[in-house]
Amino acid sequence: MKNKAIIGIDIGGTNIKAALVTGRKIDHRTRASTRAELGPDISIEQIKSVIEPVRKAAKAIGIGIAGIIDSKKGLVKYSPNLKGWKNVPLARILRNAFGLPVYVLNDANAICLGEWKHGAGRGHENVFLFTVGTGVGGAAICEGKLLFGAHGFAGEFGHTTINLDGPKCICGHRGHVERYAGAKYIVARARRKIANNKSLLAGYDTLTPEIIARTAKKGDKVAREVFAEVGQYVGIGVANIIALFDPDIIILSGGIARAGSILFEPVRNTVSRATLGPEHRRYKIVPAQLGDDAGILGAALFAKLTVTGSSV
């Protein structure tokens, strides 16, 4: 019998998650600690350990991983969350170990493929997805095809400038989208506000965007202000995306995508104010639907499309 499943793998800085994927169906989930602090050799052993139990049922492996990925060569050029990963030929290493074809792509690209095929982007031909977490990533489907660009780095939404005189981003440049929407900057914005205002947030030792969102939903004025402001910055960035890509759907993925209207309302209001010719456009700005599964499903889809020679 021909194996039809594909092993989809999502490699993060903390955990490696894998599963057998057949279309939209996810079976045999496996998981391991990335042990990123111990360097690539140990992390690769951890990756192998999640593949081993499911290898016999699979015809290919697809991997999503944060960083600068050369998908054509299956090379991880650099990964911000994985210590010491520099030009690691991940596809070759795993192909040699398991005798299966292996395909590697950037994590935001994997999530975008997953949401496009099985989640919020179903039926759309022009999709821009961005992920908001520690960092802010992005990926584009242009006319039914995932955009890689000349080096595979297309879609870098987080490091686009919206405010050239603005505050410095972690990368050293000013006024990037990530400088406003990255988790630690959202938290810092809240901390500045609670220093001078009464807020339920003052009761937390550790703040996260998720806590701020929950508190905002309870009606806390300061927490709501945080998301109103972050939403305006994100909205300016999204208006740029609309000007350049003209998507019919923009999908927001990552933890704060679940914040609901306290985030989406200021984003949508800003976008509709900041976009030229809104009367000629139809677009939606929506939360992702698949949560953590998007990356696994998208990585598997990438492998499937590549192994069958379809365009992605």
Next chain:
Amino acid sequence: MKNKAIIGIDIGGTNIKAALVTGRKIDHRTRASTRAELGPDISIEQIKSVIEPVRKAAKAIGIGIAGIIDSKKGLVKYSPNLKGWKNVPLARILRNAFGLPVYVLNDANAICLGEWKHGAGRGHENVFLFTVGTGVGGAAICEGKLLFGAHGFAGEFGHTTINLDGPKCICGHRGHVERYAGAKYIVARARRKIANNKSLLAGYDTLTPEIIARTAKKGDKVAREVFAEVGQYVGIGVANIIALFDPDIIILSGGIARAGSILFEPVRNTVSRATLGPEHRRYKIVPAQLGDDAGILGAALFAKLTVTGSSV
């Protein structure tokens, strides 16, 4: 004998230029005044007058025109330079008049196709072209295919925000690229400077970006400063393009593209400072090569590719 030529037409606010195009070869140029102030009916008669002398040698017509164009329907939804053009079914009107297939696309898209196939973009698969004139337009070739987006408006570089607290653009929004690089804003920048500084530019009653560029080349300090500043703003915008599209070549078209190093040096310096991971990228920022012919060649190419069912 089978006609192989295609009529390429470039419709501007002042002139309509047409020619018979066979590959890179341009024959039988014709031209007429657009008479835009008299409304669409008169301008359409003017368009017919440039087609008439060459119709018998052609198998199709391709038209580039500024504005919001629905290329699938051959519809000019709106054109900023043509008075009263609203939902004009230009392709249908001309098809009925001449019995030839007619294809219409945005002028920046036409220029981009022309430069890609025959000019500065030859051999590249990921191209971003932007035009700087009265307005600032743009267009993208992504992996060998012109990007239209969901409504045909992709590539709107001029109205992307780089400075959300910046000065207001003609469109009402703040800190757009066009607000810094559009012709009248370049001239206004020069005028502010010559009010307080000695400059050869003070000798001109009417200033244009071209005059400022020529004066800068003569070593005039104020004129050079104008381009150094404009180049920095444009460079931030181009860095955003690199982050989002990851092109291997960026082509600057329009009058000031001929300014040479006084413009390209600050643009290139800013881009290389403002781009993440420059060591992993190879890209060029170059002037367009075809001048006014790019639009005619690209419009003809669009018609050729569409009429033969090739993807564009």
